[in-house]
Structures are given as structure tokens and as C-alpha cells.
Amino acid sequence: MSEHERIAVMFHEALSSATSDYSAGLAAEQAQFAAHRVEDELIRMQADIERLLLITEGLWKVLKEEHGYDDDELVRRVLEVDLKDGKIDGKVASQKPGDCPHCDRPLSQDRRYCLYCGEPTPIELFSR
Ligand SMILES: [Zn+2]
Incomplete structure (x- = not known):
């Protein structure tokens, strides 16, 4: 291999390495961006869940204090709803x-x- 050919090979290797480094860097940046979006969505969902728990607890207090229901009744009703799809698994399919x-x-x-x-x-x- 001539000196000229060796330099050409080195040039192409360096170029393809730089291109793959660039692609890897871009992919890493995109993955990081996607991860931040998922993290933001998770934070919003946690806030929504907390708000729903507050509302549910407030409504339950009304039912207990104003209408005489007790926690056993609520547990029984929650299990009844959970069983709507035939399984007690903490969710309704x-x-x-x-x-x-x-x-x-x-x-x-x-x-x-x-x-x-x-x-x-x-x-x-x-x-x-
Ligand atoms: Zn019809």
C-alpha cells in the first residue's frame, strides 16, 4: 500500500468513526430528551394521583360523617368493583x-x- 493509499484509508476510517460518534452522540441526546419527557409525565401523573386521593378521601369523609357509612362498607364496595372483570387484582380490566x-x-x-x-x-x- 502506497503512502497515499494509507492516508486515504486513515481518512476514511477517521471519517466513518466521526460519523458514528456523531450518530451515537445524537442518539444519546435523543434518548436523554425522551427520558426527560417521561420523567416530566411521571411527575404530572404523581400529582394527578395525589389530587385524586385527596378528592376521594374528602368525598369519603362526607359519606362517613354525613351518611353513616364505615370503612368496612368501603372495602366491601371496592372489592365488588375490583371483581367486575372476574378477578380481584386491584384493577378493572x-x-x-x-x-x-x-x-x-x-x-x-x-x-x-x-x-x-x-x-x-x-x-x-x-x-x-
Ligand atoms: Zn343499535
Whole structure:
């Protein structure tokens, strides 16, 4: 290999190394940016959960103090809700919307009216 060829090979190696260093640096920067976004979202979700706990606790105090319910009743009701999907696992699995009560054809998840007969779909306040 001539001196000229050796320099050309070194140049190409250096160039490809610099390009892969640049790509790696860019990928690292993008990963860091994505991680920050996830971290921000997590902080927002934790704040939402805390706010929901405060509201739930306030509402429960109203029910206990103004209407005489006790904690055993709440535990029983929570288990009843948890069991809606057939499993006591601390959550209710999302369920398909079922059939239209008017025409018995399958309802669509995010439609307010039946696609087939046009009747309003039943409102499921706590659907997942
Ligand atoms: Zn229908």
C-alpha cells in the first residue's frame, strides 16, 4: 500500500468513526430528551394521583360523617368493583362495549350513537 493509499484509508476510517460518534452522540441526546419527557409525565401523573386521593378521601369523609357509612362498607364496595372483570387484582380490566340494547348489534368503543340503528349508546361512567 502506497503512502497515499494509507492516508486515504486513515481518512476514511477517521471519517466513518466521526460519523458514528456523531450518530451515537445524537442518539444519546435523543434518548436523554425522551427520558426527560417521561420523567416530566411521571411527575404530572404523581400529582394527578395525589389530587385524586385527596378528592376521594374528602368525598369519603362526607359519606362517613354525613351518611353513616364505615370503612368496612368501603372495602366491601371496592372489592365488588375490583371483581367486575372476574378477578380481584386491584384493577378493572378494560372491557368491550357490548351490544346495543336496541338492536343487539355490537357497539363501537368511542361512539355516542349505535352505528346500526342510531340510538344513543348507554353511558358507562367508569369504562376503561
Ligand atoms: Zn343499535
